[in-house]
């Protein structure tokens with residue numbers, strides 16, 4: 001039976017710990033979250049980390065320590081964010097690969113991001129992509145807009161396949177400034193993906209989370225969920241632990257006759273380094 005890759009994005013860089021104490025920001029909280037989310041059906045974790053004051057950081061020592069701790073305690077594929085926070089310099093974002101994750105996010109273009117701008121100029125995209133090839137890290141192409149899909153065609157046409165030979169992307173939908181979190185937008189984006197794409201997932205920001213998950217399953221895709229993307233299960237029902245979102249995703253995937261895949265199956269799918 002076909003199965004579903006569930007990725008959990010537990011923290012992000014946008015929510016303040018003071019506003020959401022349930023957000024995992026310390027190493028202990030991240031490891032506990034990773035373990036519970038793996039038990040609930042996640043196969044990959046998309047990590048942003050925080051400093052001692054719970055502020056987003058790309059500190060290389062902390063990133064390396066976090067990768068090691070999650071690897072020690074789970075079998076999850078460890079994906080580090082190279083998106084960071086909107087204020088992070090591009091050079092620091094490239095340096096994330098020095099922490100040697102299994103996978104990293106790679107956003108395919110600049111996008112308005114609420115009141116901010118998430119900068120991903122083309123030379124940065126190509127430099128980061130070539131670095132993933134050199135370091136043998138599997139990129140996950142983050143697509144916030146149809147223009148990012150066009151940029152993925154351009155990238156693969158010019159630089160070839162990623163490390164491992166598979167092409168995995170994630171549609172990030174419902175960001176104010178990006179494509180909307182609707183079934184119509186999802187179908188349009190998926191139908192426009194390059195033929196080289198071997199797997200894709202989708203995530204809906206905020207209240208679009210459930211719509212996007214249902215549309216993704218109906219269209220044959222995989223799921224990314226987590227408190228980076230949504231802080232409520234429904235209106236008036238705040239998420240109290242990332243595992244709740246993974247459990248819901250696993251239940252939907254099971255109902256769709258494509259139960260969650262194990263981390264080992266996900267390693268095969270994405271061809272991350274052994």
Ligand code: KMH
Nearest residue numbers: 013081082083084086105
């Ligand atoms: N925090 C956003 C500005 C990624 O992780 O690669 C970017 C982001 C995407 O979250």
Ligand code: ZN
Nearest residue numbers: 012081083228
């Ligand atoms: Zn992220």
